[in-house]
Amino acid sequence: MRVDATASRCTGCKLCQLACALHQFGENNPKKTAILITSDLLNTGHYRVAVCDQCGLCEELCPAGAVSKVDGAYVVDPEECTYCYICVNECPQGAMLVPSGKHTPVKCISCGDCVELCPTSALAMVE
Amino acid sequence: MASSNSVVVKLGGTLAELAGTKQLCVELPGEPTLAEVAALVGVAPNLVMLYAVNGTLRAADYRPSPGDEVLLIPAVAGGQLTGR
Amino acid sequence: MNGYAGKILRVDLSTGKTWTEPVDPKLAREYLGGRGFAARLIYDEVKGAEALGPDNRLVLASGPFAGVFLPAGAKATFAAKSSATGLYGDANVGGHLAAELKYAGYDAIVFQGSADRPVYLFVDDETVQIRDASRLWGKGAIEAEVALKDELGEDYQIATIGPAGENLVKYACVGHDIGRQAGRTGAGAVMGSKRLKAIAVRGSQTVPVADIEALRRISKEMFLKVKADPGLQVWHDYGLGSVCSWANSIGAFPTRNFSSGYFEGIDGIDHHAMRERIIVGSKACFGCPMACGKFSRVKERGVWVEGPEYETTALIGGNCALNRIEDVAYANYVCDELGLDTISAGNVIGFAMECFQRGVIDERTTGGLAVRFGDVEAFVTLANRIARREGIGDLLADGVKQTAAVWGKGSESYAIQVKGLEWSGYESRGAPAMMLAYMTADIGAHHNRAWAITYDIAQGREKVEGKAAKVIDLQHVRPLFDCLGACRLPWVEMGLDLKYYAELFPAVTGLDLSWEDLLQVSERVYNLTRAYAVREVPGFGRSHDYPPERFISEPVPDGATAGSRIPRDTLDALLDDYYGLRGWDKTGRPTGVTLRRLGLGDVAEELAARGLVE
The missing domain is CATH 1.10.599.10 (Aldehyde Ferredoxin Oxidoreductase Protein, subunit A, domain 3)
Structure with missing residues (x-):
């Protein structure tokens, strides 16, 4: 299962980022997110959505073996992560993010919270 | 059960307060307009901002057909319409 | 302090000093935040000062719900002693500014003094700098915001003024998020008087809350309720534009300077016209499922604009008798760039149009311009003159009350205002x-x-x-x-019950109110x-x-x-x-008894000492 985004439906409310931070860290802080909404300055009113498509490249590249697939989604083990950020730099979606105050990259674990709340159904869970 | 000459009326936001329910099935007397359907469920037509029938916006003088789903969307209501 | 960032940022533009103060828990409990904080700060600190002088304060305040996981915790208040009225004035703006301010670690920013050159305030968490803005001065409000985002990054949330604020138009607004505004009471003019072109904020910090599980439960229920509402699609498709035809049908749509509440040209500017002819997408405020902001394109003019919102269509459309949505949206764009509140600008220009029609003024007053109802070019020319205080615009920039006082001939009776603030979008006879x-x-x-x-x-x-x-x-x-x-x-x-908000408050703040x-x-x-x-x-x-x-x-x-x-x-x-x-x-006037009942004993004493209450 992975989160699929239809960016043309996104309104930029960032509720997904709030939901993600709550799930991953139990905090009110949309900056600690694994889904990233940015507005397109050259095309105002349009948004870019960066979210993991579970391609597995991070697992392939991780020199520490800190990434593994659990219940269909790749997850990072903070105990094993050496903060080399190869995965962050190489992620094709730009969806491995390092929140301020944290060291281990955070990524989408397909929990579905953002999908459930997205008011325009711009996000969906797909196989 | 909906009878053969009825519509389902859904009431958005504060209109539900006036009608006392969020959704109800209404028997149509003849072929009323949407404004008349609103009045039938106890909502003054001039409190309805928009009408939608089966998901499409319609004017107040549109006449719904049996089996249609009618949605009444309130005017910017600023809270309760009744009492204090 | 749960629900709060816990600090107020103080900026003295005269000395260039900045410092922080902790939020007084008593202030939080008695005034909550936003408009409440602003009202108390201005009452305490702006006594007898000129609205457009250095002793006025400009307050930008969020509140305990801003930036928190709940529907539309997005509102920031801009407040000051109003240049339009001389009273307490505020205006709120959605977008993403209030939330970002909290993430940066501040519940409010209070500006005092006046800079000796154009500046902007840069805030990135603890890094606070007053920076030169000479290159931005004179630019449009949106133009300046885009320029700053290009320079600083898309993730900065920015508020700017346009030429109207720089030139102290008394109803100049503050723009944010490329097309939203804190519109009313002239906060933009107060910013201009302080030579503060912009405020740019970015933050990374968490907003602490008292009961995160309760917050998640209550808010999730609210979000899902809105998502399941069959009316939500209407807000996504049409936004507040859908109010126009209804307001017209009940005789409340301001038309030709409020001479009527019914506009015969409504079909050309209503939500259908808007959806079919100009809307290109939806643009939501922070954490809001409704997305009532519509982003529109006026193809024939080559411009994009957020809106028009109901109030803009009412005051620029009906009130100036513009009957094409493209014209309304274009005039909206012009006002947004100039930094003019579309409500006051539409009201003031509608008044000028009526005065021209009645012969109270003529081409000699207007500098050769025919100012007729329904003429978008006249509207745009006047808006530009107002924002630059050129010719007739210099008087119109002072508002409809002052203009009527100068033009006279009975025009005071149709200068549509109370307390010096132009009337907004509902004809209410x-x-x-x-x-x-x-x-x-x-x-x-x-x-x-x-x-x-x-x-x-x-x-x-x-x-x-x-x-x-x-x-x-x-x-x-x-x-x-x-x-x-x-x-x-x-x-x-959307009809979300107030009881949700009553439950959210203790979950967010932990305060037993x-x-x-x-x-x-x-x-x-x-x-x-x-x-x-x-x-x-x-x-x-x-x-x-x-x-x-x-x-x-x-x-x-x-x-x-x-x-x-x-x-x-x-x-x-x-x-x-x-x-x-x-x-x-x-x-x-509030009585001493009333003020004391509300915990405003100090205010009662001060007013009594001045002989203003018994």
Whole structure:
């Protein structure tokens, strides 16, 4: 299962980022997110959505073996992560993010919270 | 059960307060307009901002057909319409 | 402090010093945030100062709900002693500024003094700098915002002023998020007087809350309820534009300088016209499922604009008799770049159009320009002259009340304002509660304190009894959202029950305040802003609460309210009722007893010492 985004439906409310931070860290802080909404300055009113498509490249590249697939989604083990950020730099979606105050990259674990709340159904869970 | 000459009326936001329910099935007397359907469920037509029938916006003088789903969307209501 | 960042950022633009102060828990408990913080700060710190002088304060405040996981915790308040009215003035703006301010670690920013050159404030968490903005001065509000985002990054949230603010147009607004505005009461002019072109904020910090699990549970239920509402699609498709045709059908759509409440050209500017001809997408505020912001493109002009919102279509469309949505949207774009509040600008220009039609002014006054209803080019030319204070624009920039005072010839009776603030988008001769709401709004003729027109319809439009009580209720519950830092529309439009908000408050803040306690905060703030008016404006009282003569003596000519007017004895009955229920005296001043009941004993003492209350 992975989160699929239809960016043309996104309104930029960032509720997904709030939901993600709550799930991953139990905090009110949309900056600690694994889904990233940015507005397109050259095309105002349009948004870019960066979210993991579970391609597995991070697992392939991780020199520490800190990434593994659990219940269909790749997850990072903070105990094993050496903060080399190869995965962050190489992620094709730009969806491995390092929140301020944290060291281990955070990524989408397909929990579905953002999908459930997205008011325009711009996000969906797909196989 | 909906009878053969009825519509389902859904009431958005504060209109539900006036009608006392969020959704109800209404028997149509003849072929009323949407404004008349609103009045039938106890909502003054001039409190309805928009009408939608089966998901499409319609004017107040549109006449719904049996089996249609009618949605009444309130005017910017600023809270309760009744009492204090 | 749960729900709060815990600090207030102070900026002295005269000395270039910046510092922080902890948020006083007593201030939080008694005033919550947003408009409440702003009202208390301005009451305490702006005494007798000129609105456009260095001693005024400009307050940017969020509230405990801003930036938190709940529907539309997105509202920031800009407040100051108003350049438009000389009273307490505020305006709120959605977008992402209020949330970002909290993440940066501040509940509010308070500006004082005045810079000696154009500057902007840069905030990135603890890094606070007053930076040169010479290259931005003279640029449009949106142009300047885009330039700053290009330089700093898309993730900075930015507020800017346009030429209107720089040139001290008394109703200049503050722009944010490329097309949203803190529109009313001239906060943009106050920024301009301080030579503050922009505020740029970015933050990375978490907003602590008292009970994160309760917050998740309550908010999730609210979000899912909105998502399941069959009416949500209408907001996504049409936004607030859908109010236009309804307002017109009930005779409340301001038309030709409020001479009528019915506009024959409505079909050209209503939500259908907007959707079919100009809308390109939806643009939501932070954490808001409704996304009532529509982004539009006017192909024939090659411009993009957020909107037009209802108020803009009402004041620029109906009030200036523009009957093409493309013209309204283009005029909206022009005002946004210039940094003009579209409500006041549409009102002032509509007034000039009526004066031109009546021969009160002619081409000699206007510098050769024919100022006719329905002429978008005339509108745009006047808007530019106002923003630059050129020719006739220099007078119009002072507002409709001052303009009428200069032009005379009876034009005062159709200068549509209260307390010097131009009337917003509801013609109210057939709606006594709404009329009273405009008369008694603390910032002047604005609809956001109490929006009572559906109450008039539901209870009977002629009826006067009971209307004052409803207006007071609304004047407490609606501005409460502005104290909390959340948008009220999920309640107003989607019908989210107020009990959710009552449950959210302790979950977010941990403070044991009931909903009734919160409403009392709102009442406290309302009395404080009234007390401020009494202190700052000699002779302030009942005479400042009347609407223009047009509404009293001139019946509506056509539409659903044809024949309606609101006689003076009706107005007096409404005011007597209102003052009595509020615990104000016959002259409209809060009594010492009332102020003390609301915990404003210090205010009562100060006013008593000045002989302003018994």
